Amino acid sequence: MEAKANEKSLALQKLREREPQTIAEVIESRGETTVVLARRDLVRICEFLMQDQALAFDFLSDICAVDRFPMEPRFEVNYHLLSMQRRDRVRIKVRLSGSDAVLPSVTGIWPTANWHEREIFDLFGIRFEGHPDLTRILMPDDWEGHPLRKDYPVEGYR
Amino acid sequence: MATLETQSGPAEPMILNMGPQHPSTHGVLRVILELDGEVVLKAKPVIGYLHTGIEKSCESKTYSQAITLTDRIDYLAPLSNNLCYCLAAEKLIGLEVPKRAQYIRVLLTELTRITSHLVWLGTHAIDLGAMSVFLYSFREREEIMKIYEYVSGQRMMTSYFRIGGLALEPPPDWLDRVRRVVENMPGHIDEYENLLTKNRIWEARTRGVGVLSAKDAIAMGASGPMLRGSGVNYDTRKAFPYSSYDEFDFDIPVQTAGDCYARYLVRIAEMRESLKIVKQAMEKIPPSGPFRAEAPGIIPPSREEMKTSIEGLIYHFKIFTEGFAPPPGEVYQAVESPRGELGVYMVSDGSPKPYRVHFRAPSFVNLQSLPLLCEGRLLADVVACIGTTDIVLGEVDR
Numbered sequence: 001m002e003a004k005a006n007e008k009s010l011a012l013q014k015l016r017e018r019e020p021q022t023i024a025e026v027i028e029s030r031g032e033t034t035v036v037l038a039r040r041d042l043v044r045i046c047e048f049l050m051q052d053q054a055l056a057f058d059f060l061s062d063i064c065a066v067d068r069f070p071m072e073p074r075f076e077v078n079y080h081l082l083s084m085q086r087r088d089r090v091r092i093k094v095r096l097s098g099s100d101a102v103l104p105s106v107t108g109i110w111p112t113a114n115w116h117e118r119e120i121f122d123l124f125g126i127r128f129e130g131h132p133d134l135t136r137i138l139m140p141d142d143w144e145g146h147p148l149r150k151d152y153p154v155e156g157y158r
Numbered sequence: 159m160a161t162l163e164t165q166s167g168p169a170e171p172m173i174l175n176m177g178p179q180h181p182s183t184h185g186v187l188r189v190i191l192e193l194d195g196e197v198v199l200k201a202k203p204v205i206g207y208l209h210t211g212i213e214k215s216c217e218s219k220t221y222s223q224a225i226t227l228t229d230r231i232d233y234l235a236p237l238s239n240n241l242c243y244c245l246a247a248e249k250l251i252g253l254e255v256p257k258r259a260q261y262i263r264v265l266l267t268e269l270t271r272i273t274s275h276l277v278w279l280g281t282h283a284i285d286l287g288a289m290s291v292f293l294y295s296f297r298e299r300e301e302i303m304k305i306y307e308y309v310s311g312q313r314m315m316t317s318y319f320r321i322g323g324l325a326l327e328p329p330p331d332w333l334d335r336v337r338r339v340v341e342n343m344p345g346h347i348d349e350y351e352n353l354l355t356k357n358r359i360w361e362a363r364t365r366g367v368g369v370l371s372a373k374d375a376i377a378m379g380a381s382g383p384m385l386r387g388s389g390v391n392y393d394t395r396k397a398f399p400y401s402s403y404d405e406f407d408f409d410i411p412v413q414t415a416g417d418c419y420a421r422y423l424v425r426i427a428e429m430r431e432s433l434k435i436v437k438q439a440m441e442k443i444p445p446s447g448p449f450r451a452e453a454p455g456i457i458p459p460s461r462e463e464m465k466t467s468i469e470g471l472i473y474h475f476k477i478f479t480e481g482f483a484p485p486p487g488e489v490y491q492a493v494e495s496p497r498g499e500l501g502v503y504m505v506s507d508g509s510p511k512p513y514r515v516h517f518r519a520p521s522f523v524n525l526q527s528l529p530l531l532c533e534g535r536l537l538a539d540v541v542a543c544i545g546t547t548d549i550v551l552g553e554v555d556r
Contacts, residue, residue: 029487029488030249030250030252030487030489031249032488032489032490034488058376058377059376059379060379061379061490061492061499061501061518062490062501062503062516062518064503064514064516064518066505066513066514067514078488078503080490080501080503080518084376084390084392084397087397087398089398089490091488091490110377110379111377111378112377112378112379112523112526114526115522115523115525115526116523119522136206137205137206138205138206138209138555138556139206139209140206147211147214148213148214154211154214154215154217154218
């Protein structure tokens with residue numbers, strides 16, 4: 001697939017050149033580019049985006065999960081990448097089904113992912129394989145349930 | 159590191175619990191310290207004591223109602239949070255904010271930066287023993303909070319920015335009060351510098367303490383003065399200008415040492431730069447004009463319109479009972495808060511309530527680097543390191 005004329009994102013262009021088969025979906029909206037990947041390609045593509053000299057996405061701004069219950073795939077995990085030198089942002093999205101909410105951890109690529117992944121585990125119940133310390137971070141250690149899921153009531157259970 | 163040979167064998171490290179109730183943790187932060195004498199072997203921050211579920215609560219409120227929740231996230235710079243949230247919502251809807259409102263937003267946000275840095279300076283200094291600075295910086299902060307009260311009715315949790323502009327028209331002579339602050343402030347910042355910058359004790363407690371290399375800062379996601387104190391010249395206001403920041407002339411202070419002293423210098427310089435921006439904004443704000451965008455169905459009509467025209471009444475009713483629904487989609491909007499990159503990730507599903515609002519809190523991410531700053535150093539340096547990360551627990555825990 002060659003690059004489309006109106007796509008300004010360098011990350012997207014390079015991904016289309018190198019590994020077009022990993023791109024499940026592209027969303028261009030409100031000036032932002034989102035690339036949807038499959039779980040198996042996540043770590044490889046993130047490493048590429050971070051280490052490639054021309055792209056240099058060395059800063060992971062944020063990881064954020066969304067619960068689409070009762071729709072399947074239930075969870076979306078968004079990685080907001082920033083290249084400080086090129087002043088460019090891109091969003092990488094991975095969709096997960098509710099019964100198989102596991103993702104490989106990216107703490108090996110961006111150490112800052114540590115607490116973000118812990119927060120997502122705590123509030124959504126998505127597990128990150130390879131995370132050095134996947135424990136609750138905001139809720140008390142003995143809490144049951146994952147509060148930010150859509151089937152968890154906003155007023156809580158007590 | 160010397161270990162003592164005791165009668166029962168080599169001495170073990172001691173686990174010391176710092177917090178969550180502690181005057182120097184600037185909030186309910188718990189740090190579990192493993193000490194060998196006075197040397198910190200390991201520091202583990204434990205958070206969550208101020209978690210109030212703001213992100214979950216935003217999902218059950220309309221877009222406009224959630225603005226009051228955003229004040230409470232970084233409660234020392236409430237207007238920054240308001241701004242970020244409103245910009246994200248405006249990006250989601252595709253709304254253009256009038257220039258006058260944008261300039262007023264910039265002016266008030268820069269005043270917020272000054273108040274936040276004043277609190278940081280006062281508390282950081284008092285932790286390290288320089289007690290007078292605390293009283294002086296809070297005296298200055300009082301003047302700015304009086305301006306907030308004059309303009310919005312509230313000293314701290316102003317919620318003054320709304321989607322599309324401002325909540326109210328500011329009073330006609332408010333800029334005179336801002337001018338008085340701008341005239342007096344540089345002298346006060348000189349006072350603080352006279353007390354601290356060349357002070358031998360201050361330098362001994364902050365030079366070489368809590369060093370964060372540029373590479374580590376970027377890897378750990380540090381932003382704001384944590385990043386600029388380590389030599390990385392990056393500021394969201396310059397990289398991704400928002401709210402007309404590209405029309406203002408200001409510099410980004412950067413230091414290279416990466417220690418507490420460097421971050422101190424960066425924040426002092428940022429206060430001076432903020433004053434520059436406030437002065438420019440005062441010149442740019444047109445004396446009259448719209449303070450909120452015109453968007454029937456999204457922005458409520460004025461009271462007069464609501465009372466005299468049927469369309470006004472209908473729009474008012476619809477907006478305040480049902481709310482407005484942005485088209486489905488997602489945005490990530492970042493601003494430069496006094497602590498670093500504050501981001502709002504907002505997802506809309508086409509209903510009047512946000513489907514997901516996530517706040518990328520700079521303090522949450524900066525606090526992750528605390529072990530890197532304190533490990534291997536003395537216990538007294540932990541206090542300096544916590545102060546220099548300038549954390550606000552409301553933001554860390556949300």
